Amino acid sequence: MKIVDALLTPSVQHTASEMERFRADFPILDIKVGDKPLVYLDNAASSQMPQAVIDCLVRYQTTQHANIHRAVHHLSGLATQEYEAARRKLQYFVHAREEREIIFTSGTTDSINLVMHGYGRKFIQSGDEIILTALEHHSNIVPWQMLAEEKGAHIRVVPINDAGELLVEEYEKLFNPRTRFVALSHVSNALGTINPVKQMIAIAHQHGVPVLVDGAQAAPHMKIDVQDLDCDFYAFSAHKLYGPTGVGMLYGKAHLLESMQPFKGGGDMIASVTFEKTIYNEIPYKFEAGTPPIAAVIGFGAAIDYLNHIGLDAIAAYEHELLDYASEQIKIIPGVHIMGDCPDKVAVISFVIDGIHPHDVGTLLNQEGIAVRTGHHCAQPIMQRFNVAATSRASFAFYNTKSEVDALIAGIRSVQKVFAL
Amino acid sequence: MSLKSIYQEVILDHNRKPRNYGSLDYPTHHAVGHNPLCGDRINLDINMPDGRIEQIAFHGESCAICKASCSMMTAAVKGKSRQEAEAMVQEFREMVMSESNQSFDHLGRLKVLAGVRDLPTRVKCAILPWHTLHAAMNSVLSASTENDEDHVVKLAVNNH
Numbered sequence: 077m078k079i080v081d082a083l084l085t086p087s088v089q090h091t092a093s094e095m096e097r098f099r100a101d102f103p104i105l106d107i108k109v110g111d112k113p114l115v116y117l118d119n120a121a122s123s124q125m126p127q128a129v130i131d132c133l134v135r136y137q138t139t140q141h142a143n144i145h146r147a148v149h150h151l152s153g154l155a156t157q158e159y160e161a162a163r164r165k166l167q168y169f170v171h172a173r174e175e176r177e178i179i180f181t182s183g184t185t186d187s188i189n190l191v192m193h194g195y196g197r198k199f200i201q202s203g204d205e206i207i208l209t210a211l212e213h214h215s216n217i218v219p220w221q222m223l224a225e226e227k228g229a230h231i232r233v234v235p236i237n238d239a240g241e242l243l244v245e246e247y248e249k250l251f252n253p254r255t256r257f258v259a260l261s262h263v264s265n266a267l268g269t270i271n272p273v274k275q276m277i278a279i280a281h282q283h284g285v286p287v288l289v290d291g292a293q294a295a296p297h298m299k300i301d302v303q304d305l306d307c308d309f310y311a312f313s314a315h316k317l318y319g320p321t322g323v324g325m326l327y328g329k330a331h332l333l334e335s336m337q338p339f340k341g342g343g344d345m346i347a348s349v350t351f352e353k354t355i356y357n358e359i360p361y362k363f364e365a366g367t368p369p370i371a372a373v374i375g376f377g378a379a380i381d382y383l384n385h386i387g388l389d390a391i392a393a394y395e396h397e398l399l400d401y402a403s404e405q406i407k408i409i410p411g412v413h414i415m416g417d418c419p420d421k422v423a424v425i426s427f428v429i430d431g432i433h434p435h436d437v438g439t440l441l442n443q444e445g446i447a448v449r450t451g452h453h454c455a456q457p458i459m460q461r462f463n464v465a466a467t468s469r470a471s472f473a474f475y476n477t478k479s480e481v482d483a484l485i486a487g488i489r490s491v492q493k494v495f496a497l
Numbered sequence: 498m499s500l501k502s503i504y505q506e507v508i509l510d511h512n513r514k515p516r517n518y519g520s521l522d523y524p525t526h527h528a529v530g531h532n533p534l535c536g537d538r539i540n541l542d543i544n545m546p547d548g549r550i551e552q553i554a555f556h557g558e559s560c561a562i563c564k565a566s567c568s569m570m571t572a573a574v575k576g577k578s579r580q581e582a583e584a585m586v587q588e589f590r591e592m593v594m595s596e597s598n599q600s601f602d603h604l605g606r607l608k609v610l611a612g613v614r615d616l617p618t619r620v621k622c623a624i625l626p627w628h629t630l631h632a633a634m635n636s637v638l639s640a641s642t643e644n645d646e647d648h649v650v651k652l653a654v655n656n657h
Contacts, residue, residue, distance in 0.1 A: 432561070433535070433537075433559065433560035433561060434535070434560075435535050435560040435562075435619065435622060436504070436560050436561045436562070439503075439504075439616060439618075439619060440504065450535070451534060451535055451536075452535075452536060459536070465535065465536025465537070465538075465558055466535050466536050494504050494509070495509065495512075495561070496509070
């Protein structure tokens with residue numbers, strides 16, 4: 077069975093017209109670009125915020141703000157309560173065993189760096205090996221390269237096929253007694269491929285190797301169950317999940333988090349400090365030094381409430397309809413090619429148009445009010461694999477519609493017309 | 498100038514049929530311009546034996562704005578002295594980066610590229626060939642050696 081099939085059996089189902097009603101919750105989608113209505117198809121870079129999250133941020137700043145975990149006064153208590161409530165929301169959202177397994181970070185990049193410093197620098201030694209995949213975002217490559225350089229460790233890379241799928245049998249062959257860590261994305265940001273992470277985690281665990289999953293592109297599109305996956309670490313950002321920028325989370329198995337060294341030193345991460353010795357706080361606070369972005373964390377919680385209200389499986393089913401529709405429409409345009417066209421995908425389409433550079437595509441689509449990402453998507457190894465410098469990427473959210481797909485198709489055809497191809 | 502007008506016929510024509518496209522066998526000057534944001538890469542060869550650009554050629558992978566800018570640049574600087582070419586680099590930079598309404602009539606056909614001023618994310622595409630020209634003219638490489646060390650012009654772009 078394909079991975080997506082399991083995602084497409086929603087317990088709560090909304091009709092397409094019901095899904096389109098949720099669109100009204102996002103005020104920014106009503107703006108115009110010049111005289112054209114905005115068609116926002118850059119959700120994999122950052123999604124938009126519903127009114128409920130915006131209202132939550134305003135309410136917090138208007139009536140509840142103070143620093144957390146510190147003072148005994150009314151506002152500090154209130155802010156702390158809301159902050160910790162957001163942690164519980166995230167715990168349920170990813171189905172973690174305990175809320176102390178959820179650490180707030182500044183985003184996925186910060187989460188990965190936390191694991192690199194806290195786990196990697198403590199447990200990875202010279203000659204050890206770290207397995208990454210050819211589909212990783214730079215944020216899940218560069219920290220590990222920095223660690224490998226510092227320690228004299230080596231990076232091994234799982235290759236992909238022409239459809240953009242990881243070669244699991246090649247992955248298995250990479251394991252040896254020096255393999256110490258695996259870091260892989262749940263979903264490719266550049267292509268949208270859903271990786272068989274559960275199977276890959278099981279393989280790593282057979283070799284006694286822990287696995288970090290970069291879930292930045294998965295969490296907005298599917299239910300995440302860290303216990304079912306049995307991953308050791310799972311990371312994602314709020315701003316790709318209809319929440320604010322500047323905040324993300326790291327899930328880690330409690331015993332691993334406890335074994336790790338702190339990443340940042342400062343206030344709130346200590347139990348006691350003298351000039352002779354500092355005793356660190358318990359998890360998760362050990363990893364939350366300094367004053368966090370409290371409003372953003374609470375807004376993150378509001379975004380989770382909002383998603384739960386719609387239902388992640390209903391979102392997955394609707395987005396998959398959009399993906400199928402858009403893929404079919406794009407494939408019938410002569411001279412347009414989808415990169416990484418495999419069956420297990422989220423609603424992301426990376427494409428190239430013969431004879432037209434993606435930056436020209438992006439500029440001309442923008443003229444039609446259509447926002448797509450163009451470039452290497454912070455995934456240069458994928459671009460090298462497909463022998464292109466860049467692609468155009470349309471990435472969909474549940475608030476996008478079939479008529480917006482039609483606008484994209486018309487936009488692509490008008491780009492070709494300008495270039496007279 | 499509207500967004501639309503940047504993709505007018507003269508630019509599309511230079512994109513389709515770039516002038517001075519290719520490479521020189523024995524260039525006296527050479528540089529590679531690279532925009533890491535989009536992967537644009539321009540190889541520029543110049544033959545400037547006596548301080549005057551006698552021959553110039555380019556090749557590479559780039560967007561239409563970059564390629565057209567490079568094509569028009571090579572046509573504009575051919576036959577010019579190094580000082581004249583450097584002055585044009587400055588003037589072109591001013592045209593695509595300044596906010597003043599001064600006239601750039603003396604730049605002739607290059608004026609069509611002034612429209613990128615309204616496209617902040619594309620200014621670097623238009624300017625890359627000119628940075629490359631400046632780099633090439635300032636770093637003489639003997640054409641007879643097999644020294645292939647590129648003088649890469651890295652523009653300060655947000656390469657996240």
